[in-house]
Amino acid sequence: MHVQLVSLFPEFAASVADYGVVGRAVGRGLFALECLNPRDFTNDAHRTVDDRPYGGGPGMVMKYEPLAAAIVAARAAAPAGSPVVCLSPQGIVFDQARAREFAALPGLILLAGRYEGIDERLIEAEVDLELSLGDFVLSGGEIAAMAVIDAVVRLIPGVLGDDESARQDSFGCGFLDHPHYTRPEVIQGKAVPDVLLSGDHARISAWRTKQAIGRSFVRRPDLMARDELTVEQQRLLDEYLQEQGLTPGNG
Numbered sequence: 001m002h003v004q005l006v007s008l009f010p011e012f013a014a015s016v017a018d019y020g021v022v023g024r025a026v027g028r029g030l031f032a033l034e035c036l037n038p039r040d041f042t043n044d045a046h047r048t049v050d051d052r053p054y055g056g057g058p059g060m061v062m063k064y065e066p067l068a069a070a071i072v073a074a075r076a077a078a079p080a081g082s083p084v085v086c087l088s089p090q091g092i093v094f095d096q097a098r099a100r101e102f103a104a105l106p107g108l109i110l111l112a113g114r115y116e117g118i119d120e121r122l123i124e125a126e127v128d129l130e131l132s133l134g135d136f137v138l139s140g141g142e143i144a145a146m147a148v149i150d151a152v153v154r155l156i157p158g159v160l161g162d163d164e165s166a167r168q169d170s171f172g173c174g175f176l177d178h179p180h181y182t183r184p185e186v187i188q189g190k191a192v193p194d195v196l197l198s199g200d201h202a203r204i205s206a207w208r209t210k211q212a213i214g215r216s217f218v219r220r221p222d223l224m225a226r227d228e229l230t231v232e233q234q235r236l237l238d239e240y241l242q243e244q245g246l247t248p249g250n251g
């Protein structure tokens, strides 16, 4: 998969491809990231990429032309049909389903804005999708773009090892993750749950599923609303709620 990332801070954004899962995917030829700086697509001596907003108000707005020229160059380098995605608080919210959708694409062009925003005419003319990570404002789109890259690359076939990919990434099956523990067995008087020391893999798997479903129900009821639970999942949830003293009537 090839991603072109248009950003005024290419070195910052490109660093997502230098570490961990994404870095290894690059090393194995499963992923490639190219960053394009709109400043390299200006025609004036000052390499101007922003200007004052029409209508007044604070800050500056990113100019149409440098971004349009950078996107033209990105399209030329990207696989045919790569969508242009702008990271913005005004976008639809990114989720695991969208990450899976992107991971199946041959290419993606990500646009990370800065300042107070991007000339709306550029968004209308060139952007296929505005995408948000949530209801908050960053200093720019780069960190959001890097998060999208990380979430997508781990889903590219072959990127995660067999064990890792076999592990149901909780969002892959719609639930939050189960809790994790490692040595020491007891710390600050807190012990690891006995089931995890049992060596009984069936019991351990059932416990982990119960924890994932129970935590999802308690912490993210919105996730639970989407899918009906199976009979077994409902049984595990009931068991979890009883163990946690959360069954109705327990206050």
Ligand code: 9WO
Pocket (backbone or CB within 6 Å): 087, 088, 089, 090, 112, 113, 114, 115, 116, 117, 118, 131, 132, 133, 134, 135, 136, 137, 138, 139, 140, 141, 144
């Ligand atoms: C700045 C601002 C200030 C006050 C109230 C609302 C505001 N919106 C913005 C704004 O959108 N600034 C942007 C900076 C311009 C485009 C890129 N920037 C950005 C992207 N900030 N936060 C994001 C972002 C992207 C994806 N998910 C969450 C936040």
